[in-house]
Amino acid sequence: MRKIKEFFIEKLILICGLASIFFVVLIFLFLLKEGLSVFITVSPFKFLFGKSWYPISEPAQLGILPLIMGSLLVTLGAAVISVPIGVGCAIYIAEVAPLKLKEILKASIELLVAIPSVVLGFIGMVTLVPLIKNVFHLPTGLTALSGSIMLAFMAMPTIVSIAEDALYSVPKNYKEGALALGATRWQMIWRVMLPAASSGIVAAIMLGIGRVIGETMAVMMITGNSAVLPKSILVPVRTLTATIAAEMGEAVVGSEHYFALFSIGIVLFIISFAINVTADLFLHKRQ
């Protein structure tokens, strides 16, 4: 009896495990099937490097370079803001903070994850957007920078918790050795802890960035969504994710526009897949 029970439970778990892989494969195949159809009418080169995105015109112009650049710019901006703060915060929590403060800090950073992105977007729209408009004397505050700042908040919890983990798992004797050799605390952190935890920290950064590039709602609300090649971070941009979200409702099923949106999905998939694989490589290097 016990054996039968064991057997069933084992198989059930096996099915659960396989199901998730099965679904991922199905999703990917569906993306490919729908997305590749667009290349019947538009060459992949024109699709990826075309500079105009007018999907509902006759004939439609389906160039996603402005969208790719928009996504990359917002992500880059978010990384520039969130990486130093996130890593700094992780160092403070792991090495400097007293135990009690450490617990409070960790809990509050994890709380950041719990804020839904639409709420962040809304807060950004009413506080950050007017602020940026006034500070930089811009015609509008709906810019890539606004998106970057809001998304930095979303990347931070991921970066902090994984980087803190990496720092924590550096063997104690490295630290003790450094201190015993007369290093100051800062020298110990900078010369010993950070290099030893570097692969984990890089993984943390990559996962944080992965989160940013896939984010949709907050970005759509505060970046202005104009499909132009951005010349600076202080202009409106349109991201890949916002384009899919904003236009999927209109796209007539089976039209060129519809397939183009799926192709954007493939591009996004490839970008975040690459980011996750890089993060994974670094994580394994550490172990």
Add this chain to the structure above:
Amino acid sequence: MAVLSLTTQVFAAKNEFSLQVKGSDTMVNLGQAWAEKYMEKYPADLIAVTGGGSGTGLSSLISGSCDIAMSSRDIKEKEIALAKGKGINPYEIKAALDGLAVIVHPSNPIDKLTVSQLSDIFIGKITNWKELGGKDEKIVILSREVNSGTHVYFKEHVLRKNDPNSKEEFMPEALMLSSSQAIADEVASNPAAIGYYGMGYISSKQKAVAIAKDQNSEYIKPVIENVISGKYPISRPLFLYTNGAPIGLVKKFIDFTLSKEGQEIVLATDFVPVVK
């Protein structure tokens, strides 16, 4: 999303006294007002109204997940072909008229424009308010997203001035906002902005500009009398689409919207009645 529409579909199929009405954001308030009054009158029936854009409504009608699509633009050839392919036969009912208001910040000295000036602004030929006699400030152009019937109408009738061969587009720098309310909010807070929305959204926080067909015509304010008389140059019909000529509950609801009572609701929600 797919799961959601699937469940509503199941619900709709289960209850023969329920209707799904979906589409144009411009018409959502009107649709809801119709539904409320209608359900007061016939408490046994259930009408659910959702927005999402004209395109969203029409594609739901085509995929069979709604009974009535609200649209602020004509159905496209492509959509008709697609519907026919799925055994759906779109049937058009003109249910109201809407004037499109062009709006600026109340502090903006500009209070009248011609259609060709509007076109030049939105395609990016005129980029500074100075060129129109306003302040020396870059014009910030606000537009709806491409899933909006208002976007399509404005492009065809203002940017392209009704010329089917015209290739004019919104300038790429135009900000694409996802709702009429977002445009209203941005115009209210940005002295350099210009945007457009259905007349129903006009409030004291934005200034609606008077519009003339051309330089020699009279400048007309977007108010209901001017739309009824046909003087206001940018007004458009609002449609309801059904699968085939309406029957049963769909007919009962459509008849209600076209009745005197229904058209009074049209007027009460700041649109313009079609049936007098």
